[in-house]
Amino acid sequence: MSNVNNVSKERNIKLIALDLDGTTLKNDKEISQRTVDALEAAHDKGVHVVIATGRGFKSVPNNVKSVEGIEYVVCANGANIRRAADGELIYQSLIGEKETMDIVEYLKQSGRSAEVFIDGRAYIGQKEYDDVVTGRVTFRSKDYVTKTRIPVDDVVALAEKHAGEIENISIFFENIDEKPIIWEELSVLKNVTVTSSFPYNIEIGGEGTSKASALAKLAEQLGVKKEEMMCCGDSLNDMAMLKVAGLAVAMANAEPAVKGVADYVTDTNENDGVAKAVEKFVLGM
Structure with a gap:
């Protein structure tokens, strides 16, 4: 092959x-x-x-x-x-403190769903977690999310609190047509690395990461x-x-x-x- x-x-x-x-x-x-x-x-x-x-x-x-x-x-x-x-x-x-705050501002303005990776753990908003668990969201694996994600009330506030300590911030979306749009929106961010590991997500890491x-x-x-x-x-x-x-x-x-x-x-x-x-x-x- x-x-x-x-x-x-x-x-x-x-x-x-x-x-x-x-x-x-x-x-x-x-x-x-x-x-x-x-x-x-x-x-x-x-x-x-x-x-x-x-x-x-x-x-x-x-x-x-x-x-x-x-x-x-x-x-x-x-x-x-x-x-x-x-x-x-x-x-x-890690993602720099200033860069984290830039991402936080983007998330606040756009209202997009995100996950935050801190010290090897992945955190997700409670609403997004519940949507997967109850089957309202079907493009993500319920088994995977429940085994690997920790739900919190406000994941954006968590990112803000831990600015300078974050490994990765991942943005999820159900409509795959949004991917190039979000990628373009993130292109204005400085000193970060943007990539993707899944059709329905875009991931942000530190500069050169x-x-x-x-x-x-x-x-x-x-x-x-x-x-x-x-x-x-x-x-x-x-x-x-x-x-x-x-x-x-x-x-x-x-x-x-x-x-x-x-x-x-x-x-x-x-x-x-x-x-x-x-x-x-x-x-x-």
């Missing part, structure tokens, strides 16, 4: 960076045994295995963090790096070169890390733009695409 038919299997991969949703996890949010086996075998070969996700650390499933061989988790689109085993903070890149920048910091600490990195992803927030990887792997279910920057297109997340890429390029199977 390669989009570059002559991609060589002969690769000296020393670090694998994997997106979670739509990539490493199946649609039921579980990680398959084949994927676990492939990652553990890669680790046994001395390869560093890193999760790179838009989720906050507390929202990363324990069945992922407990996989032997997964050493680090890049969280909130690169806002921080934590050690998988105990959550110890390795690196951090991305999975790519966080991975660059981690790779430097580990003594890994760019050409020794393999990254796998499916969404727009994965594109930066795919562009800097020595081997960029897109899922078959990835967005077209993501496939466009990839060296190789593997199978879907439902069909163990990550495991197949690791077996091919790292394990030589």
